Amino acid sequence: MTKRKLSDGSHPIVGYLLALLISLVFIGVSILLFSRKSVYIPYIYAFAALFFISKLSETKRNDFLKFCFANRQYRKVRIAENLIIALPFIVLLACKQHFLLTLILFVISIVMALLSYRATYNITIPTPFHKKPFEFTVGFRNSFFMFIIAYGLAIIAIKVNNFNLGIFALGLIFFTTSGYYLKPENEYFVWVYNCTPARFLFEKIKTALLFSFCLCLPVLILLSISYLEHIGVLLVFTFLGLLYLTTWILAKYSAYPEEIGITQGVIFAIGLFPPMLIVIIPLFASQSVNKLKEILK
Amino acid sequence: MINIQNLSKSFGAKQVLKNINIQFNKGQVYGIVGENGAGKTTLFRCIAGLESYEGKITSEINPLKNHLGLLLTEPFFFTKITGKEYIRLLCNVRKKRVSNIDDKNIFDLPLNQYASTYSTGMKKKLALLAVLLQNNQCFVLDEPFNGVDIHSNIIIIGLIHKLKELGKTVIISSHIFSTLRDTCDEIYLLKEGELVRKVFREDFEALELEMREFTVGNKIEKLELE
Numbered sequence: 001m002t003k004r005k006l007s008d009g010s011h012p013i014v015g016y017l018l019a020l021l022i023s024l025v026f027i028g029v030s031i032l033l034f035s036r037k038s039v040y041i042p043y044i045y046a047f048a049a050l051f052f053i054s055k056l057s058e059t060k061r062n063d064f065l066k067f068c069f070a071n072r073q074y075r076k077v078r079i080a081e082n083l084i085i086a087l088p089f090i091v092l093l094a095c096k097q098h099f100l101l102t103l104i105l106f107v108i109s110i111v112m113a114l115l116s117y118r119a120t121y122n123i124t125i126p127t128p129f130h131k132k133p134f135e136f137t138v139g140f141r142n143s144f145f146m147f148i149i150a151y152g153l154a155i156i157a158i159k160v161n162n163f164n165l166g167i168f169a170l171g172l173i174f175f176t177t178s179g180y181y182l183k184p185e186n187e188y189f190v191w192v193y194n195c196t197p198a199r200f201l202f203e204k205i206k207t208a209l210l211f212s213f214c215l216c217l218p219v220l221i222l223l224s225i226s227y228l229e230h231i232g233v234l235l236v237f238t239f240l241g242l243l244y245l246t247t248w249i250l251a252k253y254s255a256y257p258e259e260i261g262i263t264q265g266v267i268f269a270i271g272l273f274p275p276m277l278i279v280i281i282p283l284f285a286s287q288s289v290n291k292l293k294e295i296l297k
Numbered sequence: 298m299i300n301i302q303n304l305s306k307s308f309g310a311k312q313v314l315k316n317i318n319i320q321f322n323k324g325q326v327y328g329i330v331g332e333n334g335a336g337k338t339t340l341f342r343c344i345a346g347l348e349s350y351e352g353k354i355t356s357e358i359n360p361l362k363n364h365l366g367l368l369l370t371e372p373f374f375f376t377k378i379t380g381k382e383y384i385r386l387l388c389n390v391r392k393k394r395v396s397n398i399d400d401k402n403i404f405d406l407p408l409n410q411y412a413s414t415y416s417t418g419m420k421k422k423l424a425l426l427a428v429l430l431q432n433n434q435c436f437v438l439d440e441p442f443n444g445v446d447i448h449s450n451i452i453i454i455g456l457i458h459k460l461k462e463l464g465k466t467v468i469i470s471s472h473i474f475s476t477l478r479d480t481c482d483e484i485y486l487l488k489e490g491e492l493v494r495k496v497f498r499e500d501f502e503a504l505e506l507e508m509r510e511f512t513v514g515n516k517i518e519k520l521e522l523e
Contacts, residue, residue: 124409130382133390134375141377186373191347193390194363297346297362 023088030092042098046105049089053082053112078113085109129211134189135204136211139180146176147215154219158226166223167237170216174241177212178248184256190295197292201285205249209242216241240274243281247271250284256291298323298466299344299361299435304352306339306490313339314350315490321435324464326457328477331487337470338370340487341437344468358434363391366433370440372424380408380415380423387427395430402426404449417444429456435466442476454479474505 033041056078066074086109093102125144129136150169157165193200216238224231251264260268264284271280299321306314313336321327329337342348346362358364374383381398388395395401402408404422406415412423421444428436442450457480460467471477477484478501486494486504496504 124379124411125377130379131385131389133386134378134382137382138375138377187347188367188369188373189386191345191362191367192387194392294349295347297360 026088034096042093042096042101045089045093046101049086049105050108050112052085053109056081056085057112057115075114079110082109082113128214132207132211133204134185135180136177136207139177143176143179146172150176151218154222158222163223163227163230163233166219166227167233169219170223170234170237170241173216173219174212174245177208177215178245181208181245181249181252182260184252184259187257187295190256190292193296195296197289197296200292200296201250201253201288204253205246208245208249212242212245213238243274243277244271247277247281247284250281250288253291254284254287256288257295298357299468300353300355301344302353302355304340304343304350304354306336306343306348306350313490314343317352317492319485319492321466321468323466324461325482326461326467326469326480328481328484329468329470329487330472330474330477330484331470335487336490337487338439339490341367341439341468341470344437356435361435364434366428366431366436366438368421368425368428368436368438368441370443372420374412374415374420374423376413377411378413379410380406380412383412383423384408384427384430388430391431391433393431398430401430403452418446418449421445422449425453425456433465436460436468438467438469440470440472442471442473450476474508477501478505 030045033044062078065077068074069077083106086105090102090105090109093105125141127137127140127144129140150172153169153172154166157163157169190200195203220234220238223234227234247268251260251268255261255264267280267283271277301317301319301321304314304317305312317340319327329340331337339348343350344354344361345365345367346360347367354361378386384395384398398408404419404426406419406423406426412420415423421441425438425441428438441453445453454476457467457469461482467480469477469480481501482498484496484501484504485492486496
């Protein structure tokens with residue numbers, strides 16, 4: 001039971017509850033955003049819908065569907081898929097009387113159902129982290145837009161004088177970089193290291209902390225200039241962010257080569273009460289060293 | 298240089314390597330042949346230390362793992378990492394600095410493109426190039442010729458000769474007999490996890506003929522192709 005992975009899936013009822021939760025969050029966020037009466041909100045909604053729809057147009061996925069269904073059926077399936085995704089946005093835009101945008105979104109959703117394209121272009125996204133092993137190189141390329149969003153939120157936080165939003169932006173960066181350490185890498189990329197398990201962990205943590213801090217720096221600078229009186233809070237949050245990132249990396253290798261399981265998840269959750277980290281970090285560290293010993297003999 | 302004594306390996310109840318004894322010497326090229334599932338890859342993984350095993354693998358280089366270039370049958374690539382970054386990654390972790398990677402791109406690979414977009418053969422060549430640039434003492438190459446074009450095949454054969462000249466130990470597996478004939482000093486035959494035969498260079502031709510006879514036999518006739 002404790003060896004179950006988080007991705008193993010759960011009872012279908014959890015899925016229904018999750019769908020209900022997502023719907024509620026969508027409605028809540030929509031009400032909140034439209035209450036701001038910004039002219040950009042409807043466009044952001046239309047783009048968000050198109051972004052989600054574009055994820056369904058990936059070539060490999062469509063090739064598979066084409067293989068499974070006859071031509072006519074395939075088109076029906078694709079149109080249905082796109083409209084299911086677009087529907088909440090379409091309904092919302094129509095309710096808010098943005099009829100032209102509603103129509104455009106509806107038409108584009110159908111047109112995009114009939115197109116398929118490659119999701120992997122031959123464009124290499126530049127990354128400042130290419131000199132250190134792969135987590136940040138790959139992670140940055142997959143999620144650079146999250147940092148744009150975080151920096152945007154930090155600017156908005158200052159503009160609307162909302163310090164908490166700034167802290168949220170900081171949290172978003174740590175959350176994103178922690179995601180780079182979610183999945184266990186292929187054992188070859190651990191085996192290939194010329195070092196002891198402790199050194200390996202030290203190098204991984206050092207890189208993660210350094211690069212995460214670099215990514216946080218613009219937000220930290222902006223917030224410290226604007227909220228000099230809250231600099232203590234800012235530093236505490238940054239320190240906690242770095243501490244949780246360290247714990248997460250150790251949790252990952254304590255389960256290695258398996259994915260982070262329920263046991264590690266529960267222990268990490270206990271660590272959300274920060275004093276518990278004094279026990280949890282050494283625990284994960286010793287477990288990680290033991291796991292890595294098998295490969296880094 | 299690498300001495301394997303009484304090596305056995307089981308996965309559950311299935312024994313995949315049975316009491317293997319081999320000695321791999323410096324400056325020699327060794328071929329491991331056998332049917333699919335004979336235990337070649339498991340043997341390589343045991344030598345690399347990627348599998349636990351019964352028996353002993355010793356080497357005058359200690360730890361062997363840190364001086365071993367391992368080419369896997371199907372090298373793994375991250376989705377958004379370029380060929381150049383892959384090479385740099387594998388060399389950096391072995392504390393080997395490489396400069397002018399473009400000049401060393403003997404396989405003419407598009408090194409600035411994501412490696413995951415490469416074809417099977419290109420991936421193999423990239424992984425081999427990275428392993429070679431690590432400047433290891435021993436090389437364990439699992440099917441280095443698999444999926445690789447003719448020109449690159451010739452280059453790889455040349456590279457193996459060069460490694461031999463430099464006094465490195467090379468262990469390769471291949472399903473293409475001609476490549477083994479062109480490169481190896483000795484060939485070991487694995488059958489169902491057992492080392493059934495050791496063949497020296499002068500007997501390669503006889504081995505090839507024998508294998509052809511045993512393997513093909515009258516199997517083709519059984520299809521009754523018209």
